[in-house]
Amino acid sequence: MTIDAYVLTDWFAEKARDLPWRRPDCSAWGVLVSEIMLQQTPVARVEPSWHEWLARWPVPSALAAATPADVLRMWGKLGYPRRALRLRDAATVIAEQHDDVVPSDVDTLLALPGIGAYTARAVAAFAYRKRCPVVDTNVRRVIARAVHGAGDAGPASNTRDMADAEKLLPADDEQAARMSAALMELGAIVCTARNPRCADCPVYDSCAWQLAGKPAYAGPAKPVQKFAGTDRQVRGLLLDVLRDTSTPVPKTRLDVVWSDAGQRDRCLDSLLVDGLVEQTTDGLFALPGEH
Template sequence: MPLSAALIPWYTAVARDLPWRRPGTTPWGVMVSEFMLQQTPVSRVEPVWQRWMADWPAPSALAAAPRADVLRAWGKLGYPRRALRLHEAAAVIADIHGDVVPSDVDALEALPGVGSYTARAVAAFGYGRRCAVVDTNVRRVVARAVHGNGDAGPARVKADLADVTELLPTGEAEAATFSIAMMELGAVVCTARTPHCIACPVRDRCAWLAAGAPAYDGPRRAPQAFAGTDRQVRGRLLDVLRDSPGPVDRAALDRAWNDAGQRDRCLDSLLVDGLAEQLADGRFALPA
């Protein structure tokens, strides 16, 4: 019996009620959620997504918004360049695609900030298309249930896509549901450190459990630090700009971080990335 036969009914019964999964959510709403969810917990994304969709329910609405408003709305989701890429993608959708998010994976990948994963997720979850959607959670489920390994190890893009494609049901709608069910299983049951195997709908056909749940001994990705990194400093500087009703002088930014060399380097990187701008009078602000 295929994994989908057990996994789809399980998902239908117990899936988390997330706003971007609800009936009536547009492909644009799905696309916004996928940009926001990259390396960011669902709990932080949900309220921001709700406000975002209320303010900018269509790509053209976001495209017309000043970049400063977009960055303020993004708030503390992290990786704020995603907000600017989404703003750019919205402009392309409005101008070239008639304000409708494309359904074709290749057309989606041609949008600013949209990579293979996001394109496939929007096609599957926004349009119900049959295409493999592979994230960390899906890779872990496949590694355990299919290959009998404790974890997936480093990404193997072509092999990972082939693995998931082989598991997809034939029908488009069923395949799309299976794809999101795989992600849900990896997120809430087949977790990295403490999998809840007793609650797993595919435990009776899991190769990893059948092998005695052996510990994973392959290569691991080093955990990403945050405290004291340039990413933290950039965030502190952006907080100053976001929280100010207008431009700020250099002294306000200097107070955000004590290490002058690191602070200057990070400020320069924000200017280069288009996340901040320096005005003619020397003050700093979010981009217009």
């Protein structure tokens, strides 16, 4: 089974959300910033931050000139703050080696920190309107259902998933870019993981999953990530303290956030290693680069 590109892109033109990074006047830098922020963070929480970032840092060189501390504060609670540092690192490379222009070539994009298989192709497709497969969790689910008739996508296989997506793209670059966006949008607002809105689906009639009677997902169980009590939670609590202070703090200020001293110290060490925290010469702790 396949997915009709005309039907899906027509649906996209009529029903897609009006997101700022999709507007024709949005820069490639704006697209890149959005893609990084959207890695594991929902659209609703990204949108306000995206506007603030683009207003403050409208070009890569502007972000490259900011301190990591400023960048981490602007990142706020979007989560996975290493993304913010890598985006700043990527901006530095773009400013210094690419004349402050976000690359359009997938392999060049892949060489930038924090940019992987998905983001590189998303920038090429959405910012530069290229025909290249864009595979995220939404596209994988849509293809699993509409094409393969499965209830959900199994474990990711980059090569296979990209080949599947590529087959769905029209030959024309612009039409292919629209198709890539439409596949993602369908997965995001109609063909959702839980409670898919099949009544609103533009390709319902040809959906292999629907035609098969919507069988339940039969593949291996997906690993569930715990959060409460993990290092991830503790690191978040430690960073929370440092984001909210303008001056370096003694370790005692960090010790109060978690009772397990061993875990607390391990997390602080890992934050130092990751470059998310810095220790001053007098032994105080702060976000990097603000003293």
